[in-house]
Amino acid sequence: MTAIKTWLAQPTSIIPLVGFRVAFGVLMLVSTLRFWLKGWIAEYYIDPTYHFTYWGFGWVKPLPAIGMYLVFAMVALLCVFITIGLAYHLSMALFFVLFTYIELLDKAFYLNHYYFISLLSFMLIFIPLHRQWSVDSWWRPVIRTTHVPRWTITVIQLQIGIVYVFAGIAKLNPDWLLRAMPLAIWLPAYTDFPLIGHLFEHRWVAYTMSWGGALYDLTIPFWLSWRRTRWPAYATVVFFHVMTGLLFPIGMFPWIMLACTLIFFDGHDYRKLLRWLPTPTPPITPISIQPSRWGVAILGLFFLFQIGLPLRHWLYTGNVLWTEEGYRLSWRVMLVEKAGFTTFFVHDPTTGREWVVYPSQYLTPQQTQQMSFQPDMIQAFAHHLREVYQAKGYAAVEVRAEAYVSWNGRSSHLLVDPQTNLAAEPRSLWHKPWITDAPPE
Amino acid sequence: MKIARLSIVLLVGVATITLAIINQPSAQPTQAESFDRRAMLENITLNVVLPYHQALAEQAAILQEAIYAFRDNPNAETLSAAQDAWVDTSVAWERCEWLEFGRLMLYHTPIERLPTSVDNIETVIAGDHELTSEYLYNQGSSIKGLPALEYLLFSAGDDTLTSFQEPRRMAYLVALAETLAIQTQELYDTWSPEGDNYAETFIDASGEGTSLRESISMLNNQMVVEIEAVLRNKLARPLGLSAEDNLPRPEQVEAPYSDASTAQIIANLEGLQGVFNGGEGLGFDDYLDFLGAEYEGDPLSAAINARFEAALTAMHAIEQPLQIAIVEDPETVRAAYESMRALMVLVRVDMAGQLGVTITFNDNDGD
Numbered sequence: 001m002t003a004i005k006t007w008l009a010q011p012t013s014i015i016p017l018v019g020f021r022v023a024f025g026v027l028m029l030v031s032t033l034r035f036w037l038k039g040w041i042a043e044y045y046i047d048p049t050y051h052f053t054y055w056g057f058g059w060v061k062p063l064p065a066i067g068m069y070l071v072f073a074m075v076a077l078l079c080v081f082i083t084i085g086l087a088y089h090l091s092m093a094l095f096f097v098l099f100t101y102i103e104l105l106d107k108a109f110y111l112n113h114y115y116f117i118s119l120l121s122f123m124l125i126f127i128p129l130h131r132q133w134s135v136d137s138w139w140r141p142v143i144r145t146t147h148v149p150r151w152t153i154t155v156i157q158l159q160i161g162i163v164y165v166f167a168g169i170a171k172l173n174p175d176w177l178l179r180a181m182p183l184a185i186w187l188p189a190y191t192d193f194p195l196i197g198h199l200f201e202h203r204w205v206a207y208t209m210s211w212g213g214a215l216y217d218l219t220i221p222f223w224l225s226w227r228r229t230r231w232p233a234y235a236t237v238v239f240f241h242v243m244t245g246l247l248f249p250i251g252m253f254p255w256i257m258l259a260c261t262l263i264f265f266d267g268h269d270y271r272k273l274l275r276w277l278p279t280p281t282p283p284i285t286p287i288s289i290q291p292s293r294w295g296v297a298i299l300g301l302f303f304l305f306q307i308g309l310p311l312r313h314w315l316y317t318g319n320v321l322w323t324e325e326g327y328r329l330s331w332r333v334m335l336v337e338k339a340g341f342t343t344f345f346v347h348d349p350t351t352g353r354e355w356v357v358y359p360s361q362y363l364t365p366q367q368t369q370q371m372s373f374q375p376d377m378i379q380a381f382a383h384h385l386r387e388v389y390q391a392k393g394y395a396a397v398e399v400r401a402e403a404y405v406s407w408n409g410r411s412s413h414l415l416v417d418p419q420t421n422l423a424a425e426p427r428s429l430w431h432k433p434w435i436t437d438a439p440p441e
Numbered sequence: 442m443k444i445a446r447l448s449i450v451l452l453v454g455v456a457t458i459t460l461a462i463i464n465q466p467s468a469q470p471t472q473a474e475s476f477d478r479r480a481m482l483e484n485i486t487l488n489v490v491l492p493y494h495q496a497l498a499e500q501a502a503i504l505q506e507a508i509y510a511f512r513d514n515p516n517a518e519t520l521s522a523a524q525d526a527w528v529d530t531s532v533a534w535e536r537c538e539w540l541e542f543g544r545l546m547l548y549h550t551p552i553e554r555l556p557t558s559v560d561n562i563e564t565v566i567a568g569d570h571e572l573t574s575e576y577l578y579n580q581g582s583s584i585k586g587l588p589a590l591e592y593l594l595f596s597a598g599d600d601t602l603t604s605f606q607e608p609r610r611m612a613y614l615v616a617l618a619e620t621l622a623i624q625t626q627e628l629y630d631t632w633s634p635e636g637d638n639y640a641e642t643f644i645d646a647s648g649e650g651t652s653l654r655e656s657i658s659m660l661n662n663q664m665v666v667e668i669e670a671v672l673r674n675k676l677a678r679p680l681g682l683s684a685e686d687n688l689p690r691p692e693q694v695e696a697p698y699s700d701a702s703t704a705q706i707i708a709n710l711e712g713l714q715g716v717f718n719g720g721e722g723l724g725f726d727d728y729l730d731f732l733g734a735e736y737e738g739d740p741l742s743a744a745i746n747a748r749f750e751a752a753l754t755a756m757h758a759i760e761q762p763l764q765i766a767i768v769e770d771p772e773t774v775r776a777a778y779e780s781m782r783a784l785m786v787l788v789r790v791d792m793a794g795q796l797g798v799t800i801t802f803n804d805n806d807g808d
Contacts (some may be wrong), residue, residue, distance in 0.1 A: 185797040186730060189654045191478065201475050339794035341786055348685070356682045358673050392685075404786045406794035411737045413784050 008154060009290065013267020014132045014280060015046030020156065021129035023259035025083030028095070028117070031252045032076045041068055044109050048364050050384055051106040052377050055429055071098055085134020089125060096121040108363075108370040108377065113253040114335050116163055120260070123159060123302065127152045128289055132280045137344035138346040146280040149289055155299060156263045161221035162303070166310040166331040173321065175336075176214065177247035180206035182337035183213075190247055213288070216240055237261050244251035248334065316431050322407060322415075322438035324374050325431060340372025340405040340415065345387055347398040347421075357385060373405045375416055375435045382422035397422040413439040476722070476731040478653050482644045484722035485660070489715050491640060493536045494629040500530040501618075501625040504590075508618040510609055520760050524594050528701045530621070531587050534721055535638040535705045536712030539667030542643065542659055548628040550582045552621065555695070557588035559596075565613065574614040574619035586624075588696075590617050595698035617748075658798035661725075665789045671709055672785060675702070676778040679767050689771065691764035698761035706777075707756050714749040724793070734795040741791055748784040 035041065045062045053060060062068055075098050081091040108191060112313050119406065130136045137144045175181040180203065187200035187209070199205045223233035238258060245254030257441070271277060274294045291299065313326030320326055321336050344357040359381060371377040382399035389397045398421040404412040413436070416422070420434040507526035511519040534552060541549045541660045561584045563637035570576060577585050593614050597604045603612045630636030645652050677683045679693040694702040718724040726742035755777035767774050 182737045185795065188476075189657070189797040190494075191475070192653045198475070327764070337794060337797060339790045341789040343782070351686050353685065353687055355687060356677055358669065358677075358683070360669065389685075394685075406790045409734070409795060411735065411793075412790040 008149065008151040010150045012150045012153060013270070013272045014128075014148045015267045015277070016132075016153055016263055016265055017127065017129045017148060018133050019265075019270065020260070020263050021085060021088075021134075022083055023262055024120075024124070024129075025079050025081075027256055027259050029076055029079035029083065029254065032079060034252070036072055036076075041072055041363065043366070045102070045105055046110055046365060047108070050362055050367075050381070052108045052367065052371070052380055055376075055427065057104050060101065060107050071102065074098060076265070082129075085130035085136050088130030088134065088136050091195075092121060092125045092129075096125060106288060107328070107365070108367040110230075110253070111253070112331055113251075113256055115329055117256070119302075119306065119428075120156075120159055123155060123299075126295065127156070129288075137281075141281075142283075143290070144281055145283045146231075150289065152289065153263060153266075154261075157221070157225065158303065159306075160257075160260055160263065161225075162306055163331055164217045164221050165334050167212055168219075169310070170330065170332045170335055171210070171214040171217060175321065175408050176210050179211045181336070183210050185337045186248070193247065213240075216272060216405055221264075224261060227266075230264060230269070234261065234264070242435075244334075250334070255335075294380055318431075318435065319438040323432075323435045324376070325435070327374075333350055336408055338373040338405060338407050340403060341412075342368075342372045342378060342401055342403040344382065344385060345400045345402070346389060347400065348389075348394055349398060350395065362388075372403065373407075373415065374425075375403075375432055378403055378416060379422045379425060379427060379432070383427060386423035398417075399425065407439070410439050410441065478657065478728065478730055479644065481719060481723040481725070481728055482653060482656055484719045485716055485724060486640045486644055487634075488722055489720045489724075490537075490540055491629075491632055493533070493712060493715070494625075497530070497533040497537050498622075498625045498629040500526070500533040501622040504530045505622040507617040508615055511605075513613050515602065515605055515611070517602060520594075521603075524699070527587075527590055527594050528699060528704065530625075531591070531696065531699070531701055532704055532708040534587060534625075535708035536645075536715070539663050539670070539709070539712065540716075541663065543630070545639065548624065549632055550708070551624045552585055552628070553587045554582035556583070557586075557592060558583040558594060562589055562592060562613070566607075572609060572616045574616050574623060577616045577620045578623065584619055585620055587621065589615070590621065591696055591699050591701075593617065600728050645755065654798065657796060660716065661788070661793055661796055661798055664717070665752070665785070665793070667709060667713060668781065668785045668788060671706055672778065672781055675706055675709075676774065679764070679776055680771060680778065682769075682775075682778070689767045691767055694764045697764055700764075702763035703756060703759050703766075707753060710749060710753050710756065711780075714746070714753075716731055717745065717749070721784070727787060729792065729795060732795055734791070736787060736791055741787070741795060745784070745792065746788050748780070748787055752777065752780040752784050 010324055042065070045068045046065045051062065052122040063071065075095060078098070081087060082095060099114075099121060103114045103118055128143075128145070131143050131145045131148070153239045171177070184203060184206040187206050190200050191197045193200065194327065220233060220237060220240075223229040224237070226233075239255035241257050244250065265273075310330035313320035313330070316323065316325040318325065319331075342359055344359060345354055346357055349356040359371060362384075363371065363381070378401050382401060385399045386397055400418055400420065401416055402418050403415040403416040403424055406412045415436060417434040417436060422434070425432070425434060504523070504526040507519070507523040511523045516794060538549065538553060561581075565572075565580075565584060593610065595601065605614065615637075632639045634640055643656055645656070673683070675695050679690050681687050681689045684690070693699070695705050696702045716724070718726050726746065729742045730740055736744035755773075759770070759773050759777060763774070
């Protein structure tokens with residue numbers, strides 16, 4: 001225990017932290033501007049009339065249009081502040097709050113790497129990325145330092161390691177390993193990919209990529225941590241993420257991972273590569289950066305929480321890839337190919353009348369598609385319909401859903417019991433007994 | 442060094458297991474070596490989609506001639522010929538209407554935009570502006586195109602012939618037919634390799650890596666959009682299935698005056714099925730077969746075609762005009778609606794799921 005403590009407290013070069021700060025700030029700025037330019041602020045947060053909120057976060061609501069644009073403008077500005085290290089702790093704290101606010105608005109737009117950014121930015125609030133080569137350290141030379149205790153870097157590495165290892169564990173399922181799904185579906189769609197496209201029609205390529213991907217995710221943090229394998233490991237990181245980035249529509253994710261894994265390089269590595277790098281300015285008066293007892297407790301809880309979430313699906317019965325109970329916030333990245341089609345039936349018990357509702361009447365195409373294979377969203381929409389008709393004077397309509405889903409190439413199958421009045425089922429984190437059993441292969 | 446050795450052992454192990462799995466006799470039907478998706482898209486575009494649009498332009502020209510004949514010699518016979526020509530043009534259009542991608546919307550809207558504005562049409566007729574195709578060409582879509590022609594040609598019932606004694610009404614009819622002929626020809630020219638060659642753009646949007654996938658995704662997506670439009674707008678709404686009072690709304694059928702609503706839906710289905718099968722050549726059916734796609738043990742392509750046939754049979758079973766059938770024979774219409782729902786599931790869920798196109802249904806990120 002003392003040995004670990006000493007190791008964690010060992011001083012190490014601050015350069016990797018500074019490099020990380022710049023990479024993080026620049027990438028988040030690009031990501032925010034890209035989101036804006038693609039018109040997604042309006043498409044995701046202004047146009048929809050209904051939002052799928054997270055359980056317990058129903059109170060998080062989008063602002064009117066001008067407010068949403070202001071939030072994104074502030075996020076972009078904060079990215080600049082972070083990059084140049086201006087009012088760092090405050091900037092990072094605000095970035096975390098605003099970014100997480102945006103992500104909490106609608107789970108139809110959930111992406112694993114957004115969750116990663118939320119977690120990372122929370123942690124970074126407490127890490128001194130700004131104590132060298134920053135506006136802060138130029139204004140207040142007293143905070144300048146050349147070295148930081150090792151823990152400040154280790155926690156970031158641990159965060160990235162958790163992402164990879166759990167993404168790898170999630171791949172250890174029969175579909176991924178024994179049927180090469182969903183890659184066996186995705187790859188043949190890319191046979192016109194330059195040079196190697198013609199290979200994608202072959203099953204063995206899907207198998208090789210499935211197994212290779214699982215092995216990569218499970219082990220890459222360790223190869224990156226070990227000095228001897230670090231360079232070839234990073235080359236692998238570049239190859240893997242550039243390939244997936246070119247192949248799949250996963251937006252900024254590959255570039256974020258490419259940037260974040262730079263944290264595994266230490267001061268020596270930086271010096272070797274960037275010879276022109278000036279020597280960090282030494283501190284005027286060295287000050288200690290040791291976490292308080294509270295800090296340690298918070299960090300401990302933070303990581304426990306992150307290890308618990310991906311494992312929570314074991315508390316539910318059924319296959320998590322079908323029921324999606326405990327699916328989100330668990331690093332299940334690019335893990336299934338699903339398509340669905342949902343029709344709702346609203347029944348008024350007082351008159352006995354029943355009418356059909358196509359969700360596209362109320363939802364954007366992206367929301368409709370995401371809802372079509374996620375039972376908790378189907379139920380949330382059923383509750384929404386009950387409220388819509390309550391406002392129209394119907395005391396308590398019953399809402400049933402006919403939801404057909406195809407999963408990793410299997411025949412379409414009902415996802416929820418079409419007889420269950422979903423509007424009467426409580427919304428909770430408990431197991432939803434009205435989700436059907438996963439169809440066999 | 443230990444770790445390096447361990448990694449080699451791991452890699453060899455993985456390679457062995459992978460080879461063992463691949464060499465296993467597979468339960469999948471033996472796959473053909475490869476499938477030329479570009480050839481499929483070329484066939485669909487050049488041999489199915491282009492002829493659809495050519496037929497539309499030709500029918501619109503025939504309609505124009507029929508209306509000239511009616512203008513020159515207005516009697517019950519020439520009126521009836523013009524009405525028949527309208528139905529043929531409408532049916533030709535229904536095969537094309539869902540093939541709307543990107544900038545093609547500009548050409549689609551003037552041909553059919555619902556609902557048509559009867560009031561505005563009557564206002565124009567009652568006004569004093571010269572009624573020519575030059576004038577109408579630049580007018581809003583809600584007073585022209587197929588629905589406006591239908592209104593003039595059919596809505597007055599037995600009084601239709603006499604209604605055209607009013608010269609401005611006849612002039613409007615002629616201008617409408619001329620405008621439609623121009624605008625359907627423009628649509629065809631846009632697709633045609635001799636014209637704007639949108640066909641080439643569609644087959645390979647940018648000439649870059651993954652664009653075949655985009656075109657396949659767009660086609661599947663539009664199939665889904667069209668089937669949903671038929672379900673929601675053309676059947677469920679007039680049937681009253683989506684209304685809280687459950688009352689039928691016969692006036693909501695697509696062609697309320699001409700009795701052509703059923704024929705229109707049948708044309709929609711034929712248009713969809715023609716693209717799905719690629720006519721006689723390579724189509725989605727062949728591609729799904731190549732992928733080994735199955736639905737409950739049968740080839741998915743056969744299952745989808747069976748549901749197309751079932752939907753067509755159910756539509757043909759509707760004997761009365763749709764706006765009457767939904768009131769007097771709702772069970773038969775309801776059965777057609779249900780058979781089309783069954784088709785929707787296979788196209789939207791099974792087919793999309795097998796093509797691997799769902800993650801880019803729109804231009805958003807996934808992960």
